[in-house]
Amino acid sequence: MPAVCAAVNTQRLLDTAVRLIARPSPTGSAGAAADELAAILTEDGFAVERPTAGHPAAPAVVARLSSGRPGRTLQFNGHLDTVHLPFVAPKVSGDVLTGSGSADMKGGIAAAVEAVRAVRDAGGLAGGSILLTAHDLHESPWGDGSQLDRLVADGHVGSAVLIPEYFNATLPVIGRGGFTWAATIRRPGPPVHEVYRPDEPSVIAAGAELVARLGRLDAELGTESDPFAGAASAYVGLIQSGSIYNEYPQTCRLEGTRRWLPGTRFADADRQFRTLCTDLATSTGTTIDVETRLMRDAFRLDTADPFVTVFQSAYATLIGERLPIGGKPFVDDGNSFWCGAGVPAVTHGPTAGGAHTTAEWVNVGDLVRVARLYALVATMYCPLPSGGEA
Numbered sequence: 001m002p003a004v005c006a007a008v009n010t011q012r013l014l015d016t017a018v019r020l021i022a023r024p025s026p027t028g029s030a031g032a033a034a035d036e037l038a039a040i041l042t043e044d045g046f047a048v049e050r051p052t053a054g055h056p057a058a059p060a061v062v063a064r065l066s067s068g069r070p071g072r073t074l075q076f077n078g079h080l081d082t083v084h085l086p087f088v089a090p091k092v093s094g095d096v097l098t099g100s101g102s103a104d105m106k107g108g109i110a111a112a113v114e115a116v117r118a119v120r121d122a123g124g125l126a127g128g129s130i131l132l133t134a135h136d137l138h139e140s141p142w143g144d145g146s147q148l149d150r151l152v153a154d155g156h157v158g159s160a161v162l163i164p165e166y167f168n169a170t171l172p173v174i175g176r177g178g179f180t181w182a183a184t185i186r187r188p189g190p191p192v193h194e195v196y197r198p199d200e201p202s203v204i205a206a207g208a209e210l211v212a213r214l215g216r217l218d219a220e221l222g223t224e225s226d227p228f229a230g231a232a233s234a235y236v237g238l239i240q241s242g243s244i245y246n247e248y249p250q251t252c253r254l255e256g257t258r259r260w261l262p263g264t265r266f267a268d269a270d271r272q273f274r275t276l277c278t279d280l281a282t283s284t285g286t287t288i289d290v291e292t293r294l295m296r297d298a299f300r301l302d303t304a305d306p307f308v309t310v311f312q313s314a315y316a317t318l319i320g321e322r323l324p325i326g327g328k329p330f331v332d333d334g335n336s337f338w339c340g341a342g343v344p345a346v347t348h349g350p351t352a353g354g355a356h357t358t359a360e361w362v363n364v365g366d367l368v369r370v371a372r373l374y375a376l377v378a379t380m381y382c383p384l385p386s387g388g389e390a
């Protein structure tokens with residue numbers, strides 16, 4: 001095993017994970033977990049910066065291991081916030097660590113921290129640097145990714161990024177972007193008994209027409225499909241109107257999602273959706289209020305980037321084979337790095353389960369594997385090949 005991998009210390013990794021999990025950090029209130037991570041890194045001798053990045057309640061955590069020589073910067077990035085569920089304290093039982101955020105994604109962050117220590121302990125980098133960033137405001141619907149977007153916009157970004165989310169089945173090379181939407185269709189008058197209905201449009205009929213038009217849009221979008229990511233889509237998941245069979249209601253509310261593939265941007269999909277609703281309002285004589293909320297823009301990994309080659313050869317060194325490529329089943333921070341800075345980002349983390357439940361767990365042995373892999377990727381990627389590109 002390469003020396004940098006052998007330098008990964010399982011107990012030190014676990015202690016870090018347990019300390020992070022022990023600090024409850026529901027999205028928006030991850031300050032205590034961020035302070036804990038900053039304390040851990042400071043105790044370890046790393047200089048830590050705390051940029052607020054638009055969220056003073058929980059300033060982000062930024063640390064760097066620099067070789068002092070030219071080279072690339074490899075970033076390890078994670079979110080410290082957890083979904084809003086009752087807090088579960090950390091517990092280690094054999095090869096399993098449980099507790100809030102153990103899977104998503106404090107276990108992964110602890111592995112990334114341990115990777116930085118292992119690189120340092122094994123003698124440091126021959127060139128370049130490792131940038132470690134951790135932040136709040138990741139999980140929807142409480143967070144909108146804005147703290148990370150701000151970090152990226154303010155230059156806290158490497159030449160490539162590793163994200164230790166709980167996913168390792170494939171090397172994700174593409175992911176759909178998406179927004180959630182809500183449309184409220186209205187007529188002017190109050191709800192009345194249907195026998196007294198005024199000469200005003202039926203909001204239910206207009207809602208049905210919106211469903212039909214979105215159905216046609218969905219069929220059109222379905223012709224644009226990727227073998228890994230699936231198709232672009234327009235989806236209706238909720239429709240609500242009226243409170244009794246003979247009411248002539250005043251409003252009809254619909255909610256759903258719109259997803260797209262790389263090549264389309266949020267602004268394009270948003271404009272198309274709003275135009276469809278405006279046209280429907282005009283043709284039905286209703287008014288329609290539209291709200292859209294971006295999940296993340298679409299993601300693509302440039303597989304020709306040297307980072308991908310390095311990642312695959314480090315993976316093969318440890319596992320004995322390359323990781324097959326595939327799609328990204330969820331949106332994550334990799335989408336923000338690709339859209340905000342155009343840098344390659346690989347999501348690869350520990351084997352874990354129960355994310356977004358109160359029964360989260362992560363495999364300890366796999367946390368160690370992730371730490372070793374991250375450390376090895378850093379030592380291979382950060383120093384520039386002699387005579388190589390920057």
Ligand SMILES: [Zn+2]
Binds near residue numbers: 079165
């Ligand atoms: Zn996550």
